[in-house]
Every structure is written in C-alpha cells, then in structure tokens.
Amino acid sequence: IIALTKTMIEIRTLLQQAGNTTALIMPSIVVIGSQSSGKSSLLETIVGHEFLPKCLRSPYIFTNSLRGNNMVTRRPVELTLIHTPDSASEYGEFPALKLGRITDFSQIQKTLTDLNLAVSEWVTDDPIQLNIYSPRVPDLSLIDLPGYIQVTNQDQPDRLREEIELLCEKYIKPPNVILAVCAADIDLANSTALRASKQVDPKGDRTLGVITKMDLIPAQEGFEILSNNRYPLRLGYIGVICKVPPQGLIRRSRNITDLVTKNEQAYFSGHPEYESCVVGSLNLRKQLMRVLANSMANSLQATHNQVKKSLEQISYQYKVKYNERNLTPESYVAQTVDQIKSHFKQISSNLDRQKVRDLLKERINAQVLDLLAELYWDVQAHEPNMTDLPQAKLDDKYWKAKLETATYRLTRLGIGRLSTEATVDRVRELITQICNDSSIHSHDFAKQQVIQASEDIIEPKAYQASDQVENCIKPLKYEIDIEEREWDCARIRALDLISTEIELLDHVFEKIRESVGSRYLGKVTSLLREHQDEDIELLEGKSGYSLAVLEKGKEALRWKQRAELLHFRKRVVSGKQCKSVKNSSLCPEVFLDVVAEKLVSTAVMFINVELISEFIHQFPREIDHRLLQSLTPEQIESFAREDPVARDHIDLQSKKDCLEQALIKIEGIMARDQLSRRSRRNA
Numbered sequence: 001i002i003a004l005t006k007t008m009i010e011i012r013t014l015l016q017q018a019g020n021t022t023a024l025i026m027p028s029i030v031v032i033g034s035q036s037s038g039k040s041s042l043l044e045t046i047v048g049h050e051f052l053p054k055c056l057r058s059p060y061i062f063t064n065s066l067r068g069n070n071m072v073t074r075r076p077v078e079l080t081l082i083h084t085p086d087s088a089s090e091y092g093e094f095p096a097l098k099l100g101r102i103t104d105f106s107q108i109q110k111t112l113t114d115l116n117l118a119v120s121e122w123v124t125d126d127p128i129q130l131n132i133y134s135p136r137v138p139d140l141s142l143i144d145l146p147g148y149i150q151v152t153n154q155d156q157p158d159r160l161r162e163e164i165e166l167l168c169e170k171y172i173k174p175p176n177v178i179l180a181v182c183a184a185d186i187d188l189a190n191s192t193a194l195r196a197s198k199q200v201d202p203k204g205d206r207t208l209g210v211i212t213k214m215d216l217i218p219a220q221e222g223f224e225i226l227s228n229n230r231y232p233l234r235l236g237y238i239g240v241i242c243k244v245p246p247q248g249l250i251r252r253s254r255n256i257t258d259l260v261t262k263n264e265q266a267y268f269s270g271h272p273e274y275e276s277c278v279v280g281s282l283n284l285r286k287q288l289m290r291v292l293a294n295s296m297a298n299s300l301q302a303t304h305n306q307v308k309k310s311l312e313q314i315s316y317q318y319k320v321k322y323n324e325r326n327l328t329p330e331s332y333v334a335q336t337v338d339q340i341k342s343h344f345k346q347i348s349s350n351l352d353r354q355k356v357r358d359l360l361k362e363r364i365n366a367q368v369l370d371l372l373a374e375l376y377w378d379v380q381a382h383e384p385n386m387t388d389l390p391q392a393k394l395d396d397k398y399w400k401a402k403l404e405t406a407t408y409r410l411t412r413l414g415i416g417r418l419s420t421e422a423t424v425d426r427v428r429e430l431i432t433q434i435c436n437d438s439s440i441h442s443h444d445f446a447k448q449q450v451i452q453a454s455e456d457i458i459e460p461k462a463y464q465a466s467d468q469v470e471n472c473i474k475p476l477k478y479e480i481d482i483e484e485r486e487w488d489c490a491r492i493r494a495l496d497l498i499s500t501e502i503e504l505l506d507h508v509f510e511k512i513r514e515s516v517g518s519r520y521l522g523k524v525t526s527l528l529r530e531h532q533d534e535d536i537e538l539l540e541g542k543s544g545y546s547l548a549v550l551e552k553g554k555e556a557l558r559w560k561q562r563a564e565l566l567h568f569r570k571r572v573v574s575g576k577q578c579k580s581v582k583n584s585s586l587c588p589e590v591f592l593d594v595v596a597e598k599l600v601s602t603a604v605m606f607i608n609v610e611l612i613s614e615f616i617h618q619f620p621r622e623i624d625h626r627l628l629q630s631l632t633p634e635q636i637e638s639f640a641r642e643d644p645v646a647r648d649h650i651d652l653q654s655k656k657d658c659l660e661q662a663l664i665k666i667e668g669i670m671a672r673d674q675l676s677r678r679s680r681r682n683a
C-alpha cells in the first residue's frame with residue numbers, strides 16, 4: 001500500500017501542473033504546531049537538510065519599518081518529497097518558479113525567505129510549492145503551516161494570531177492527515193495544535209501526535225504522554241528528539257537525518273521507560289508513510305470522480321474553442337518560422353538586380369547632382385559662367401579641366417562604401433518589414449533573432465563587397481571609354497535629371513513665395529537683381545526691407561536663376577551641340593551620367609554576387625538555425641507563450657494532457673486494487 005503513495009504523489013504533481021489542485025481532493029499531511037514547538041526541526045530531520053528560513057524561522061517575523069508596526073508574513077509550504085532510489089543526487093525544485101534544480105539547500109532556504117518576505121498580507125493561503133528529490137527521503141506530501149501564536153504581544157498582535165488560526169483551519173479539513181506537533185516541555189493541555197485538531201477530528205482518526213524535545217523531560221513523564229491516555233488519539237503519539245547535534249558534526253555529514261536518529265537511538269535506549277512506546281523520527285517516517293497511503297487509498301474514488309469531472313469540462317472547452325486541434329510550442333514555433341521565411345521570400349524580390357541597380361543609381365545621381373551644382377550650376381560664381389559654355393567650342397581647355405575634376409571626384413567618391421551602404425540599408429528596411437509582420441510582432445525574442453541573423457550575415461559580406469567594388473571600378477578612375485549609343489541613352493537620362501531638378505527648384509521657390517508673399521517677393525527679387533553685387537546689409541538701409549526678407553529674397557533669386565540656367569541647359573543638352581560624345585566637355589550633365597552609369601553597372605555586379613544572393617541563400621538557413629535548431633525546450637516554450645492566443649491554447653491542452661495522464665494513473669491503481677481484492681477473496 002505504501003507504493004501507492006508514490007503514484008499518488010505523481011498524480012498530485014500532474015494535477016498541480018493542471019493548475020486546479022484546490023478543487024481536487026488529494027490528501028496531504030498538514031503540519032501544525034505552536035511557534036518553537038520544534039516543527040521546523042522535525043521537517044528538516046525528515047528532509048535531511050536545513051532548508052527552512054532561519055532568520056524568519058517561525059514565527060517568521062520581520063519588522064516593516066515603513067508601516068511602523070511589526071509584521072508577520074507567512075505562506076504555507078506544500079512540500080512534496082520524492083524518493084529517488086536510483087540517483088544519488090539530492091535537490092529541490094520550485095515548480096511554479098521554474099528555477100530548475102537547486103542542489104544547494106541553503107539556496108532553497110534563501111528562496112523560501114524571499115518568497116515569505118514578498119508577501120504583503122499578514123498571512124496568505126497561497127502556498128509555495130517545493131518538491132524535494134532524494135534517495136533518502138520517503139515519498140510524502142506535507143504542508144507546513146505557520147506556527148500558532150500562543151502569547152500575543154506588540155510584535156504579534158491578536159489579529160495575526162487569528163489569521164494564522166483561520167489559515168490552519170482551512171488546511172486541517174478532511175481528507176488531510178493532521179500532524180500535531182507539541183513540545184514535550186509544554187503541558188499538552190496548552191497545545192494549540194491538539195486543540196485545533198480536536199475540533200475537526202474529535203477522535204483523532206486522522207491526527208497523529210508528535211511530541212518533540214523528548215530530551216527535555218523526565219522519562220517517566222515522557223512515557224505517560226506517549227501512552228496515549230490523557231488526550232487519546234486513534235493514531236497515537238510518537239516521541240522524537242530533533243535537536244541537531246553540535247555544529248562540528250554537521251560539517252562532517254551533509255545529511256542530518258542520520259545524526260538525529262543516532263542521537264535519538266542513544267537517548268531512548270538509555271531510558272527503559274520508553275521500551276513500549278513509539279519513539280524516534282525513523283518510526284515517525286514509517287508511520288507517516290503508512291497513514292498517508294491509507295488516507296490516499298480511502299480518497300481514491302473521490303479523487304477519481306473529481307479528475308474525471310474536470311477532464312470532461314476541459315475536453316469540452318478544448319473542442320469548442322480549438323476544435324481539438326493540436327498545438328505544441330514546437331509546432332507553433334515551426335509555423336512561425338515558416339511564416340517568416342515565406343514573408344522573406346516574398347519581399348526578397350525587392351532585392352532583384354534591377355531594383356538594386358535603381359537604388360544605387362538613385363544614390364549616385366544624388367552625388368552627381370551635388371557635383372553639378374557645385375561645379376557648374378552655381379549662378380553666382382565669378383569664373384566663366386555656364387551660359388558662356390556653348391560659345392566656348394574653340395578654346396575649351398577650361399571646361400575640359402573642369403570636367404576632369406568632376407570625373408575625378410565622382411570616381412573617387414568611395415563608390416564601394418556608398419553602394420554597399422545603400423544595399424545594407426535596403427536589407428534592413430526589408431527586415432524591419434518582416435519584424436512588423438503580424439506573425440512575429442508579439443515575439444520580441446524572435447524579432448531580435450531575425451535582426452541579429454541578418455546583421456551577422458550581411459556585415460562581414462558588406463566589407464568584402466565594398467572592397468571588391470572599389471577594386472573593380474579602379475580603371476574608371478583613369479579612363480572612360482564612351483560609345484555613341486551609350487552617349488545617346490545618357491543624354492535622355494540627363495535631360496530627365498535636369499527636369500527633375502527644375503521641378504525641385506520650382507517647388508523650393510514656391511515655398512519661399514508662400515512665406516514672403518507673392519508681390520512682396522517680386523519686388524524684392526527685382527531689387528536684388530538690379531543690385532546683384534551689393535551687400536544686403538547696405539541694401540537694408542537703402543531699401544527699407546528687413547534683413548530677413550532680403551535674405552529670403554536672395555535665396556529665392558538664387559533658385560530662380562538656377563532654374564533659368566537649367567532651362568537653358570536643357571535646351572543645350574537636347575540641341576545639336578550635345579549630340580555627339582566628341583563635345584563631352586561642353587555637356588557635363590551627359591558625361592557624368594555615363595560615368596555614373598558605368599559605376600553603377602560595376603557595383604551592381606559585385607553587390608549582387610557577393611552580398612545579395614549570398615544573403616538570400618543564407619538568411620532562411622540562419623533563421624532555421626536560430627529559431628528552431630538551437631533553442632532549448634524552455635526557450636521554445638516561452639517563445640510560443642509570448643503569443644496570448646497560442647498561450648491559452650497550449651495551456652488548455654497541457655491541462656488536458658495532465659488530467660488525462662492523472663486519470664490513467666488513478667484508474668491503473670483502482671484496477672490493481674480490484675484485482676488484488678479479488679485474488680484475496682479467491683484465496
């Protein structure tokens with residue numbers, strides 16, 4: 001029958017996982033006793049380690065100086081001991097906290113202390129679950145409750161005493177077994193634990209009396225208590241001495257059970273009075289196992305009914321809500337990864353050759369425009385103006401030199417860096433788009449991985465690609481060969497470029513006109529035209545216009561004159577003079593476009609091979625690796641749980657699974673029970 005306890009504890013754990021223990025009747029041993037009755041020492045003897053909070057050790061008091069009064073905080077500890085005969089290691093687990101295995105019992109002690117301190121009420125009935133695995137513990141489930149307060153004082157007022165009593169009352173209901181801890185040196189008549197248990201279990205059918213500190217009273221007196229005559233309990237009394245022998249001994253042996261039991265044996269065998277009594281913590285252990293197993297056996301049918309009912313409810317919900325569709329964290333993550341990859345596939349068409357080419361051309365065009373604006377289109381420059389250009393045919397050394405400068409600067413701009421940067425920017429935009437996609441926008445972890453994956457692939461490649469591009473455009477720095485056909489195409493594009501620039505200038509001019517006023521601006525600009533070379537501060541005095549207006553007017557005039565120049569250039573570029581490549585120095589807009597076009601073609605080739613096709617190839621693999629292959633089950637679970645819809649689905653499903661497993665186990669026990677009863681009858 002004791003083997004039953006193990007299975008029942010497994011069932012209890014399953015039901016705990018299913019999250020509805022309170023609704024289910026599974027008996028535990030509830031440990032009650034007054035403060036300092038030796039309750040903690042007793043539990044630690046059973047566990048074999050000190051693990052209950054020391055500084056707060058019942059009565060677990062701490063001062064909350066902010067509120068100015070002393071507060072007691074305590075939570076019940078649901079202690080599940082699991083006997084692990086095949087493993088030498090001893091460890092604890094707080095299943096609700098997911099801290100993993102804790103092999104250092106002082107760490108368990110610290111965690112319990114922290115959990116106690118974190119409670120803001122005086123006491124709370126929200127239990128702390130603690131499982132302890134060890135080859136040296138019996139299979140038991142115990143609930144440690146706050147110690148009863150016997151004498152109230154300023155630190156422990158009546159209110160607190162009452163709350164602790166109420167909490168204990170909740171737990172000592174059937175089918176729980178009550179372990180009433182009483183100190184031998186306190187009169188049993190004063191035992192709060194016995195008094196409380198009497199009220200719910202008058203005959204002591206499910207109350208076991210434990211008398212601690214047996215070493216503190218004369219043996220004759222001890223014998224009388226243990227004889228079960230004064231306050232009889234059906235389950236009787238057991239006497240123990242759980243005082244841990246001196247420190248030196250503790251260090252030598254990590255487990256205190258042996259120390260305590262040896263000490264007890266020595267003591268009790270030295271007092272013949274105890275011969276006929278049940279004494280010692282080893283006997284207590286055995287007795288606890290027996291009593292718990294019995295109680296579990298008795299409540300089996302009730303537990304079965306409860307679990308079955310809960311399972312029916314949950315299965316119904318599962319059908320209605322999810323149509324019984326199976327969802328595991330793994331399948332959820334796999335599905336999300338598929339979505340990421342298919343989204344990536346869709347948007348990676350934005351990285352095709354033509355799109356990248358357009359992108360790079362746009363970036364280089366911006367540079368070309370800057371150069372033109374600086375070297376050719378500056379209307380206020382004093383040197384030979386562009387309006388002179390068409391007449392310069394005969395002696396165009398000046399313009400030749402100028403074009404050389406422009407070409408020199410354009411080809412030495414750092415095209416490698418510029419084009420890779422533009423590409424990397426585009427890739428980042430696309431990745432951001434994926435991150436905003438509904439399938440992962442609630443998954444911060446996944447988003448981070450997507451971003452990191454793309455950075456890790458693209459960054460080292462970007463450096464390489466940049467160098468390659470720079471190397472390959474090198475010849476263009478020294479010589480530009482242009483075919484007539486190339487020139488013709490460039491001429492059309494240059495005209496477009498100029499037109500776009502004109503539009504932009506018109507737009508800027510319009511903006512200024514809106515802010516200054518149309519008539520006003522007209523007057524100011526014509527004044528400025530007349531006094532082109534004059535200082536505007538002087539003009540301010542002369543004209544009566546404010547400096548701010550004059551500044552604006554000057555700016556407007558500048559854009560206007562540039563627009564005029566560009567209109568003129570448009571005519572020139574589309575005219576006879578720019579028809580042939582021979583006149584290239586007189587048609588810098590066309591020439592620079594040819595250069596830009598050549599630079600772009602070369603850059604695109606390498607960017608495509610070195611950067612983009614590699615990226616498109618590697619990214620989905622990297623995502624698989626990061627989000628599927630290298631995640632721990634815990635990470636996969638927390639990933640899936642970030643999505644509230646998936647979380648609810650998975651939770652309900654795992655509840656259902658736990659209940660199903662529990663039911664199978666319960667039915668297994670019941671079947672075995674029936675079988676053994678039948679064979680007993682037959683015998």
Ligand code: GDP
Pocket residue numbers: 033034035036037038039040041042057058059147212213214215216240241242243244
């Ligand atoms: P709790 O408040 O009920 O948890 O009691 P503790 O386990 O903290 O024990 C209260 C005090 O009694 C501590 O100083 C223990 O060392 C001491 N104590 C516990 N058990 C025994 C025992 O069997 N014999 C003796 N002499 N002292 C004990």
